[in-house]
Amino acid sequence: xxxxxxxxxxxxxxxxxxxxxxxxxxxxxxxxxxxxxxxxxxxxxxxxxxxxxxxxxxxxxxxxxxxxxxxxxxxxxxxxxxxxxxxxxxxxxxxxxxxxxxxxxxxxxxxxxxxxxxxxxxxxxxxxxxxxxxxxxxxxxxxxxxxxxxxxxxxxxxxxxxxxxxxxxxxxxxxxxxxxxxxxxxxxxxxxxxxxxxxxxxxxxxxxxxxxxxxxxxxxxxxxxxxxxxxxxxxxxxxxxxxxxxxxxxxxxxxxxxxxxxxxxxxxxxxxxxxxxxxxxxxxxxxxxxxxxxxxxxxxxxxxxxxxxxxxxxxxxxxxxxxxxxxxxxxxxxxxxxxxxxxxxxxxxxxxxxxxxxxxxxxxxxxxxxxxxxxxxxxxxxxxxxxxxxxxxxxxxxxxxxxxxxxxxxxxxxxxxxxxxxxxxxxxxxxxxxxxxxxxxxxxxxxxxxxxxxxxxxxxxxxxxxxxxxxxxxxxxxxxxxxxxxxxxxxxxxxxxxxxxxxxxxxxxxxxxxxxxxxxxxxxxxxxxxxxxxxxxxxxxxxxxxxxxxxxxxxxxxxxxxxxxxxxxxxxxxxxxxxxxxxxxxxxxxxxxxxxxxxxxxxxxxxxxxxxx
Amino acid sequence: xxxxxxxxxxxxxxxxxxxxxxxxxxxxxxxxxxxxxxxxxxxxxxxxxxxxxxxxxxxxxxxxxxxxxxxxxxxxxxxxxxxxxxxxxxxxxxxxxxxxxxxxxxxxxxxxxxxxxxxxxxxxxxxxxxxxxxxxxxxxxxxxxxxxxxxxxxxxxxxxxxxxxxxxxxxxxxxxxxxxxxxxxxxxxxxxxxxxxxxxxxxxxxxxxxxxxxxxxxxxxxxxxxxxxxxxxxxxxxxxxxxxxxxxxxxxxxxxxxxxxxxxxxxxxxxxxxxxxxxxxxxxxxxxxxxxxxxxxxxxxxxxxxxxxxxxxxxxxxxxxxxxxxxxxxxxxxxxxxxxxxxxxxxxxxx
Numbered sequence: 001x002x003x004x005x006x007x008x009x010x011x012x013x014x015x016x017x018x019x020x021x022x023x024x025x026x027x028x029x030x031x032x033x034x035x036x037x038x039x040x041x042x043x044x045x046x047x048x049x050x051x052x053x054x055x056x057x058x059x060x061x062x063x064x065x066x067x068x069x070x071x072x073x074x075x076x077x078x079x080x081x082x083x084x085x086x087x088x089x090x091x092x093x094x095x096x097x098x099x100x101x102x103x104x105x106x107x108x109x110x111x112x113x114x115x116x117x118x119x120x121x122x123x124x125x126x127x128x129x130x131x132x133x134x135x136x137x138x139x140x141x142x143x144x145x146x147x148x149x150x151x152x153x154x155x156x157x158x159x160x161x162x163x164x165x166x167x168x169x170x171x172x173x174x175x176x177x178x179x180x181x182x183x184x185x186x187x188x189x190x191x192x193x194x195x196x197x198x199x200x201x202x203x204x205x206x207x208x209x210x211x212x213x214x215x216x217x218x219x220x221x222x223x224x225x226x227x228x229x230x231x232x233x234x235x236x237x238x239x240x241x242x243x244x245x246x247x248x249x250x251x252x253x254x255x256x257x258x259x260x261x262x263x264x265x266x267x268x269x270x271x272x273x274x275x276x277x278x279x280x281x282x283x284x285x286x287x288x289x290x291x292x293x294x295x296x297x298x299x300x301x302x303x304x305x306x307x308x309x310x311x312x313x314x315x316x317x318x319x320x321x322x323x324x325x326x327x328x329x330x331x332x333x334x335x336x337x338x339x340x341x342x343x344x345x346x347x348x349x350x351x352x353x354x355x356x357x358x359x360x361x362x363x364x365x366x367x368x369x370x371x372x373x374x375x376x377x378x379x380x381x382x383x384x385x386x387x388x389x390x391x392x393x394x395x396x397x398x399x400x401x402x403x404x405x406x407x408x409x410x411x412x413x414x415x416x417x418x419x420x421x422x423x424x425x426x427x428x429x430x431x432x433x434x435x436x437x438x439x440x441x442x443x444x445x446x447x448x449x450x451x452x453x454x455x456x457x458x459x460x461x462x463x464x465x466x467x468x469x470x471x472x473x474x475x476x477x478x479x480x481x482x483x484x485x486x487x488x489x490x491x492x493x494x495x496x497x498x499x500x501x502x503x504x505x506x507x508x509x510x511x512x513x514x515x516x517x518x519x520x521x522x523x524x525x526x527x528x529x530x531x532x533x534x535x536x537x538x539x540x541x542x543x544x545x546x547x548x549x550x551x552x553x554x555x556x557x558x559x560x561x562x563x564x565x566x567x568x569x570x571x572x573x574x575x576x577x578x579x580x581x582x583x584x585x586x587x588x589x590x591x592x593x594x595x596x597x598x599x600x601x602x603x604x605x606x607x608x609x610x611x612x613x
Numbered sequence: 614x615x616x617x618x619x620x621x622x623x624x625x626x627x628x629x630x631x632x633x634x635x636x637x638x639x640x641x642x643x644x645x646x647x648x649x650x651x652x653x654x655x656x657x658x659x660x661x662x663x664x665x666x667x668x669x670x671x672x673x674x675x676x677x678x679x680x681x682x683x684x685x686x687x688x689x690x691x692x693x694x695x696x697x698x699x700x701x702x703x704x705x706x707x708x709x710x711x712x713x714x715x716x717x718x719x720x721x722x723x724x725x726x727x728x729x730x731x732x733x734x735x736x737x738x739x740x741x742x743x744x745x746x747x748x749x750x751x752x753x754x755x756x757x758x759x760x761x762x763x764x765x766x767x768x769x770x771x772x773x774x775x776x777x778x779x780x781x782x783x784x785x786x787x788x789x790x791x792x793x794x795x796x797x798x799x800x801x802x803x804x805x806x807x808x809x810x811x812x813x814x815x816x817x818x819x820x821x822x823x824x825x826x827x828x829x830x831x832x833x834x835x836x837x838x839x840x841x842x843x844x845x846x847x848x849x850x851x852x853x854x855x856x857x858x859x860x861x862x863x864x865x866x867x868x869x870x871x872x873x874x875x876x877x878x879x880x881x882x883x884x885x886x887x888x889x890x891x892x893x894x895x896x897x898x899x900x901x902x903x904x905x906x907x908x909x910x911x912x913x914x915x916x917x918x919x920x921x922x923x924x925x926x927x928x929x930x931x932x933x934x935x936x937x938x939x940x941x942x943x944x945x946x947x948x949x950x951x952x953x954x955x956x957x958x959x960x961x962x963x964x
Contacts, residue, residue, distance in 0.1 A: 280709025
């Protein structure tokens with residue numbers, strides 16, 4: 001029997017439940033209680049594409065150091081789902097703990113000799129106290145939360161406070177929930193003193209940070225960014241973004257006098273219609289977006305080409321999931337880079353924004369609408385399921401009230417009247433961006449015919465080769481202009497000079513920050529660059545050129561970001577070493593550390609093969 | 614040839630409407646369609662309708678999909694913005710445009726290929742959403758631009774120019790529109806300007822989803838014996854249920870008709886649609902009866918035309934969505950951005 005794990009504010013608890021059993025709110029109450037004790041946490045929901053009856057897991061990483069990525073491994077497991085018991089028990093780290101419902105005796109073969117078993121007769125307690133089957137199920141969840149809190153020395157008062165907040169307005173539910181919490185706590189105090197070496201101790205490491213999921217954050221960013229039209233079709237994992245937009249608008253976008261809506265949300269009949277509506281609204285001068293995932297992006301291809309070629313502002317939130325096809329609808333990946341960057345047939349290039357967490361999801365969401373109108377083109381904001389559907393501890397949102405919306409180059413009736421030359425595709429400023437007019441602007445000037453066919457600078461239909469090339473070259477100039485406007489990469493140099501660089505982006509950020517510290521602990525020093533957008537700013541290419549070897553860490557099989565770097569930067573592929581994690585779970589610090597350390601160990605003959613997790 | 618500009622010359626005595634515009638001000642580029650194409654007659658009817666209604670051309674937005682019909686917005690209302698989008702997807706683009714600015718008139722021009730095949734879904738959903746628009750299909754039962762394949766509105770048994778017979782059941786866009794909840798539904802014939810122009814005017818004045826199916830023979834690929842969408846066939850089988858006058862709210866009503874044969878329907882904006890009833894039993898305000906009537910006459914091989922259904926008090930998408938009266942595209946940061954102070958309070962909700 002290995003020594004029982006002992007840790008304070010640094011361990012992983014995992015709950016295995018059946019979805020639809022009411023466990024989610026109980027588990028979240030447990031997690032939030034830790035936050036209220038000032039101790040940072042990172043939580044992950046692992047759920048099936050199903051509403052009731054299939055296994056679901058909830059992982060809470062307690063990290064006094066404030067690491068918000070997934071760590072990997074489990075110190076304390078609560079297998080409340082008999083279906084997955086064996087796998088759940090097997091997943092516990094040696095010396096870890098198994099907290100289970102001991103109402104029915106289980107044969108020894110169901111346990112492991114190298115873990116510590118903590119039994120609480122949850123069903124028995126719930127059944128003897130409650131008569132109604134639904135109460136028995138729901139309050140059993142609260143009993144285990146109370147028991148768990150006591151095992152980990154958590155402050156019971158914080159849990160009670162959260163119960164009060166959670167059921168505010170439904171007062172009659174507060175009493176039984178508090179009672180159930182107490183039942184669990186009392187059982188542990190009486191029977192299981194010192195049964196667990198894992199402890200939560202009050203700290204001040206949470207600070208002013210907030211705990212929110214990326215879809216909610218992006219939706220709020222869209223409100224702040226001035227979006228008025230949303231058209232969407234339900235698809236996991238993006239649905240909650242569209243719904244959150246509606247919820248925020250109902251609070252923040254009602255005209256105080258007329259009580260009417262300063263927004264319009266259309267649940268479209270499919271993704272094609274959703275993007276069509278966004279394009280129509282963008283053409284007519286409203287800030288519009290859609291939220292979708294990979295299969296939706298596949299469906300939108302034709303329209304995305306139109307928006308690129310006809311130059312219409314649009315914002316697309318792609319909450320990425322596992323592809324291809326239906327793939328893994330409830331698992332995370334970064335596998336839509338390629339299809340978004342070069343969406344539609346013909347020669348196209350699109351702007352991508354790559355937020356690292358909910359905090360940046362808010363910022364980039366708001367910024368996307370400025371970029372879309374400035375560049376008159378679709379802007380993709382690429383979240384993934386890990387960011388979008390999990391609560392993350394993130395810096396509080398901030399807004400500068402002096403910030404004005406950039407509505408881009410829109411020629412007004414006054415300018416037209418004054419005789420300013422208007423050519424819809426005429427590049428006056430040399431930045432590749434031409435002026436547009438909105439329908440209904442002027443009685444006799446500035447009207448034009450928008451189309452997906454080739455045309456000359458004055459929007460007249462043309463199949464002349466010279467007109468076509470002129471237009472395509474201008475679109476390239478415009479893409480070049482975008483380089484300076486999109487969020488620049490964040491570069492962090494190692495304390496010691498190094499020949500090795502690491503490129504990463506999006507939700508990998510949390511794990512990478514932590515991996516950097518453990519690599520440094522092993523004497524491995526690397527420079528970091530976090531990409532935040534496509535097209536790549538010049539410093540991206542400079543960073544690559546300044547290093548002999550650059551690791552590119554991605555959550556997809558085909559190294560799609562590496563492909564973009566090689567292609568757009570005209571870089572020798574041999575400079576890059578791919579570290580790829582694509583099993584649908586969020587990448588961990590342990591995985592990155594192990595992979596980078598192993599590759600570097602093998603140097604002078606650097607390994608260049610891909611690693612599959 | 615759209616790159617040819619029409620000469621600006623106009624006769625000084627050319628008639629003007631109340632706004633001082635001549636009919637020429639409602640024209641567009643020169644049509645590139647075949648000589649004699651029914652679609653050009655529809656463009657002419659549109660020009661006439663907008664001219665007579667005294668609508669400033671730039672207050673109209675023209676949207677279309679892909680096909681011969683979808684090219685026509687280039688050939689009328691040259692001072693209006695137009696959007697030639699992608700095949701079958703005009704309805705969603707029009708929906709978005711309408712959401713952005715509720716104060717313009719939205720004209721969706723489509724064809725049977727565009728709306729009955731690839732775009733059938735968008736057509737129906739746009740109608741059921743109650744988008745305030747004039748949606749016109751220029752219906753010739755054939756794919757003209759790709760040289761004569763049957764479209765989904767071609768009647769079963771109808772013959773193609775190349776000699777083939779259509780085995781598939783036709784899609785009835787009028788029936789679809791009625792079922793999906795269009796609040797003004799009409800059918801007409803490109804060769805019947807007297808019926809078509811007032812129908813278009815009524816649709817423009819209508820504050821809801823208005824749909825007009827216009828049978829428009831394709832002179833190149835669907836105007837031969839055996840076709841059920843040829844000029845001759847439509848003239849022979851046209852069963853007009855009514856003919857109509859459109860009377861603007863401010864115009865004095867002077868003409869008298871024999872009682873019993875005339876039905877006046879007042880629209881929400883005060884305008885009056887005066888129906889000269891040809892079939893006495895036909896009641897255009899009864900949707901279910903209209904659907905029955907159409908089916909019965911279709912069985913007999915007759916093409917019922919005229920104003921087929923009208924809800925005089927329609928509601929539109931903006932009413933359903935409770936959007937503000939100011940067009941959404943005119944709202945700025947002041948109205949849209951809740952600001953830093955509100956954000957502090959929001960942050961607190963997430964702690």
